[in-house]
Amino acid sequence: MEASLLRASVKVHLRKYADPLKEFNYLISLHPRPVTLARALSDRAWFQATCPDPAFRNGKQAVKDAKAACSIMQWKDEDMIDALAAAYAETGDFASATRYAAQALTIKGITALDAKRIQQHPNVVPAESTDSIVSREFRFEASRNLSSPVLPNRGPLAA
Numbered sequence: 001m002e003a004s005l006l007r008a009s010v011k012v013h014l015r016k017y018a019d020p021l022k023e024f025n026y027l028i029s030l031h032p033r034p035v036t037l038a039r040a041l042s043d044r045a046w047f048q049a050t051c052p053d054p055a056f057r058n059g060k061q062a063v064k065d066a067k068a069a070c071s072i073m074q075w076k077d078e079d080m081i082d083a084l085a086a087a088y089a090e091t092g093d094f095a096s097a098t099r100y101a102a103q104a105l106t107i108k109g110i111t112a113l114d115a116k117r118i119q120q121h122p123n124v125v126p127a128e129s130t131d132s133i134v135s136r137e138f139r140f141e142a143s144r145n146l147s148s149p150v151l152p153n154r155g156p157l158a159a
Contacts, residue, residue, distance in 0.1 A: 001027060001030075001032050001033075001036045002036075004023050004026065004027040004040075005023070005027065005036075005039065005040065005043065007019075007020075007023050008020035008023035008024055008027075008043065008047075011023065012047065015052075017051055017053050017055075017056045018056075020047055021044070021047065021048075021056060024040055024043060024044035024047065025044070027040045028040050028041060028044065034072050035072075035073075037069075037072060038068075038069040038072035038073050038077070038080060039069070041065040041066070041068050041069040041072070042065070042066060042069035042070075042077075042079060042080040042083045043083075044061075044062075044065050045061075045062040045063070045064075045065035045066035045069065045083045045084070045086075045087050046062075046066075046083040046086060046087075048061055048062040048065070048087070048090075049062040049066075049083065049086040049087040049089065049090040050086055050090070057090060059087060059088075059090035059091035059092075060091060062083075062086070062087035062090055062091075063084065063087040063088060063091060065083075065087075066080060066081075066083040066084035066086075066087045067084060069083065069084075070084055075103075076107060076108075077107070078104040078105070078107040078110050078114055078115075078118060079104075079114075081100050081103050081104040081107070082100075082101065082104040082118050084100045085097045085098075085099075085100035085101040085103075085104060088100060101118065104118050105118060105119070
């Protein structure tokens with residue numbers, strides 16, 4: 001299972017976008033243990049929300065996958081909630097994107113490094129308390145076309 005996720009990550013880095021989608025779909029079709037399924041769903045959601053090639057984007061599916069991943073992990077994994085934020089941004093629902101980005105930053109035990117990564121990647125805006133929701137939504141919308149060509153730094157799938 002891990003090998004499939006690693007192959008997908010490598011293919012994303014090589015910008016061979018059809019291959020990672022096949023890997024994610026294959027892995028999900030195997031109905032792996034819940035943690036692996038959640039990770040595969042979350043990674044597919046991230047990919048479909050942020051792929052630089054619009055042919056591989058699917059915001060609605062990304063939202064569905066990310067919500068399923070979050071549910072499996074009982075809404076306690078910041079990376080999966082972050083993927084949901086990116087998915088909502090892809091669909092144009094910037095209010096939800098901003099809300100979930102902020103929620104990802106509130107997860108108990110989140111490391112400072114993970115918080116910084118979530119705040120700085122192109123699809124998530126900083127959640128400083130001084131920002132207004134309108135300002136954050138605007139920045140989320142403005143960053144929409146600055147999609148990350150790689151999966152975020154999330155364990156073995158890291159760049």
